[in-house]
Amino acid sequence: MTETVVRSNPKLMSENENVLGFLVYSAGVESCVRNIVGSFQEKGVCRWMACLNPYAYELARKDSLFEQALKDADWLVPDGVGILIADRLLKGAMKGRITGSDIFEKVQRGLDLAGGKSVFFLGASEETLSVIKEFMRRDYPRLKVGTYSPPFKSEFSNEDLEAMMKAVNDAAPDVLWVGMTAPKQEKWIFQNRHRLNARFAGAVGAVFDYYAGRVKRAHPILRRMGLEWAVRFFKEPRRVWPRVFWAGPLFIWHVFLAMHGGAKTRS
16 A cells, blocks of 8 residues: 555645544544535535545555545545544544544534535435435425435446436535445545536445434444444444454554554644
8 A cells, every 4th residue: 555645625734634644634523514514615626525444444455446535535534433543542633533424414404504505315225215315304404305326236337327427416416425335435436526516525334324224323422432333243243343353453553563663744
């Protein structure tokens, strides 16, 4: 994996910290949301957000396109408690964890209060999207909501990609939420964001299932204690075990190497 660090929006550089070669947003969730909402006033290419956790980090070490995507994101937020621990060990000063759910809830609340805004959900099944639309009418009644369920396959055809792009661009949303799991969703935004007719895109993965009630999040106390991963492991052991028993130990090892051989710099 290369050590090149890229950021699309140079204005955000002072609010990031370099963690193992990735510029991670460090100023806390409220500041992050203000920056995201503020970017809606800017013209130009769609800004976007991705989440970094130990599993994503280890995937990126083996997948150069995913690495490029993460380093391209305007906001790369510390979604996993492991990132916060690494930052502390590497003498950083991040203000706290920022999850995709945090951004999802707070950005939509702000848009709903402003009125006249629109969001679009790309990903998940038609059934899940139907539930999301119903809940959105209840929770954010002033938001216009669009959805599109892409085919469930490992690789999209050109026809698939064009249909997805047309669905999004015809809606021209202020916010595009992409929930196709990592690393597919981050690669898709990275490769297509210059064609997107949207102000902001967020790669939020499991947030679709959380919001639709398909998967229940851990109690807030457990989340604050950094134990959400344990709850997810007991609920979905087959899906979560690579994150815990493969990515976790490897990530700890790379943090150890950085502590004893590599420098961690404040960006």
